[in-house]
Amino acid sequence: MTQAGSVRTAPARAGVASRGRSWLGQGMPRRILVGALGVLALALFWELYIFFGPADGVIVGGITVLPRASEMAMPHLWVMLERVLEPVTGGANAIPMWQAVLEASLFTLGIAAVGWIVGVTVGLALALLMQRFKLAESAILPWIILSQTVPLIALAPLVRRWGAQIEFGAFTWENWMSVALIASYLAFFPVSIGALKGLGSPDANHVDLMHCYAVGWWKTLWRLRLPASVGYLLPALRLAAASAVIGSVVAEVSIGLRGGIGRLIVEYAGAAGSDPGKPWAPIFGSVLVGLVAAGFVGLVSLFLRRFRRGEVAS
Amino acid sequence: MTTAAAPVEHAVAVNAVSRVFAGRKGASVTALDAVSLTVAPGEFVSLIGPSGCGKSTLLRLIADLDTPTSGSIEVFGKTARQARIDQDYGIAFQQAGLLPWRTVAGNIELPLELHGTGKAARRERAAELIELVGLSDFAGHYPDQLSGGMQQRVAIARSLAESPSLLLMDEPFGALDEMTRERMQNELVRICAETSAAVVFVTHSIPEAVFLSNRVVVMSPRPGRIRDVLSVNLGRMSDRGENLREDEDFFHSVSQVRELLHGSASTGARGVETR
Numbered sequence: 040m041t042q043a044g045s046v047r048t049a050p051a052r053a054g055v056a057s058r059g060r061s062w063l064g065q066g067m068p069r070r071i072l073v074g075a076l077g078v079l080a081l082a083l084f085w086e087l088y089i090f091f092g093p094a095d096g097v098i099v100g101g102i103t104v105l106p107r108a109s110e111m112a113m114p115h116l117w118v119m120l121e122r123v124l125e126p127v128t129g130g131a132n133a134i135p136m137w138q139a140v141l142e143a144s145l146f147t148l149g150i151a152a153v154g155w156i157v158g159v160t161v162g163l164a165l166a167l168l169m170q171r172f173k174l175a176e177s178a179i180l181p182w183i184i185l186s187q188t189v190p191l192i193a194l195a196p197l198v199r200r201w202g203a204q205i206e207f208g209a210f211t212w213e214n215w216m217s218v219a220l221i222a223s224y225l226a227f228f229p230v231s232i233g234a235l236k237g238l239g240s241p242d243a244n245h246v247d248l249m250h251c252y253a254v255g256w257w258k259t260l261w262r263l264r265l266p267a268s269v270g271y272l273l274p275a276l277r278l279a280a281a282s283a284v285i286g287s288v289v290a291e292v293s294i295g296l297r298g299g300i301g302r303l304i305v306e307y308a309g310a311a312g313s314d315p316g317k318p319w320a321p322i323f324g325s326v327l328v329g330l331v332a333a334g335f336v337g338l339v340s341l342f343l344r345r346f347r348r349g350e351v352a353s
Numbered sequence: 354m355t356t357a358a359a360p361v362e363h364a365v366a367v368n369a370v371s372r373v374f375a376g377r378k379g380a381s382v383t384a385l386d387a388v389s390l391t392v393a394p395g396e397f398v399s400l401i402g403p404s405g406c407g408k409s410t411l412l413r414l415i416a417d418l419d420t421p422t423s424g425s426i427e428v429f430g431k432t433a434r435q436a437r438i439d440q441d442y443g444i445a446f447q448q449a450g451l452l453p454w455r456t457v458a459g460n461i462e463l464p465l466e467l468h469g470t471g472k473a474a475r476r477e478r479a480a481e482l483i484e485l486v487g488l489s490d491f492a493g494h495y496p497d498q499l500s501g502g503m504q505q506r507v508a509i510a511r512s513l514a515e516s517p518s519l520l521l522m523d524e525p526f527g528a529l530d531e532m533t534r535e536r537m538q539n540e541l542v543r544i545c546a547e548t549s550a551a552v553v554f555v556t557h558s559i560p561e562a563v564f565l566s567n568r569v570v571v572m573s574p575r576p577g578r579i580r581d582v583l584s585v586n587l588g589r590m591s592d593r594g595e596n597l598r599e600d601e602d603f604f605h606s607v608s609q610v611r612e613l614l615h616g617s618a619s620t621g622a623r624g625v626e627t628r
Contacts (some may be wrong), residue, residue, distance in 0.1 A: 104495070244446055248450055250418075251418065258467060263452070266452070266454050314377065348453040348495055348497055
């Protein structure tokens with residue numbers, strides 16, 4: 040019975056305890072409430088601007104600094120919502136807008152997932168290589184950083200052209216693969232950098248200990264470096280998920296792949312003049328894709344919670 | 354392996370070891386200069402001296418975490434490297450160095466797990482050691498739920514996991530408060546009596562060195578050398594207890610070590626430094 044009294048609870052520990060409790064107890068509804076309030080505030084701001092903002096916007100010296108608050112430029116929220124429920128076109132056999140957007144969202148989500156998996160795999164492999172060989176780090180790291188300065192638009196046609204030349208057996212390169220590849224090109228970056236930092240994060244103390252135990256690099260990796268890297272890896276995975284979604288959407292447009300949300304955004308944007316609610320549906324769709332991707336990583340981090348204790352311990 | 358029959362095998366034999374660190378701009382620092390030392394099996398030897406006297410360096414050399422510039426080190430008649438590979442020693446550092454994502458039991462099992470001990474045997478050994486260091490109620494706790502003293506006890510239990518006949522300890526109680534420290538010393542004395550392992554113990558506390566040791570090795574800095582070795586005759590490990598700290602012989606040995614540390618001209622002011 041005295042054990043509870045003799046456990047010295049560090050302040051950091053107390054923080055974890057209360058955070059851990061907040062997930063299950065009263066904290067969770069509160070988080071949802073605050074999150075909902077944030078969305079509501081944004082919606083309110085939108086409507087208030089439509090109401091109070093000048094119809095022709097605010098122009099200072101020929102530059103528009105505030106947008107026009109006309110119905111065409113800024114449709115009311117209910118216009119957007121109503122539009123989602125209506126059919127895509129006036130055609131007789133047109134499917135409802137929400138269905139079209141949802142299908143496109145799933146399509147893009149699938150491609151982004153493939154891109155994410157490839158990106159995470161490549162990023163981890165590069166990080167392991169750089170961790171293992173100092174020479175590899177000096178050789179590869181600058182290129183990894185440089186790789187992100189290449190604009191996507193420049194990359195897309197190249198990937199598509201190279202892909203078109205790949206063909207062996209029954210396998211042929213398809214356009215969606217180009218999109219996934221470009222998504223992975225964006226996704227691998229945060230993973231390789233985060234994992235490299237995480238793999239190098241164990242104390243000299245811990246590394247010495249492993250040396251004393253006379254265990255090799257692989258065992259040290261599995262027992263020490265990988266668990267220690269989780270705290271660095273999870274934010275990187277979340278960033279990678281966001282990058283993969285953005286990469287997919289943009290690459291769909293650049294490559295000209297049909298069926299995804301990126302294509303819908305471009306397609307429906309043309310209708311803004313006559314149907315102001317229409318372009319917003321695929322935008323919400325892409326937000327949805329992003330949320331699902333982030334939620335998935337959140338789920339992963341839930342399983343790895345044990346390995347994040349290191350962040351709060353001394 | 355050693356065909357030449359050595360009548361007395363030393364736990365540790367350090368033979369004219371020097372360690373020179375290459376500094377910047379060609380300057381080099383001699384951390385250890387021709388140090389020789391032997392530790393008998395079951396013997397408790399403390400290394401004491403001011404910062405920079407090379408006591409930690411010497412310990413790291415014995416642990417094969419570093420290699421000497423010249424001279425040789427033997428641990429149980431083998432090279433330090435072979436002894437490390439054979440897991441002949443257990444080690445504890447100033448920081449407990451527990452893996453934060455493992456429980457107390459998990460941390461103690463770590464060396465066993467790494468060396469392929471079966472699950473049941475691992476559990477059993479961990480339970481035994483947890484009992485030994487008095488943490489039975491905390492086996493399932495994580496390191497961040499423990500006080501510094503408790504973490505250090507886990508680290509000591511971990512160092513004992515594979516029943517080594519040599520323990521290397523680098524200021525394991527250095528970061529603890531005085532009261533916890535004395536309690537830990539009492540426990541270490543008890544544990545050593547139970548395990549009969551040889552110990553090389555780095556410290557900069559004079560009473561700690563005297564209380565724990567059979568011999569105290571006094572070192573001096575720049576370059577790191579052994580100034581003197583003092584035998585402490587305070588009885589067997591198993592007989593040492595809390596009341597030893599009040600003992601006249603204990604105080605006498607403390608002043609002796611202090612005199613050696615501060616050079617020959619000591620005023621003998623007792624009790625000024627208690628750590």
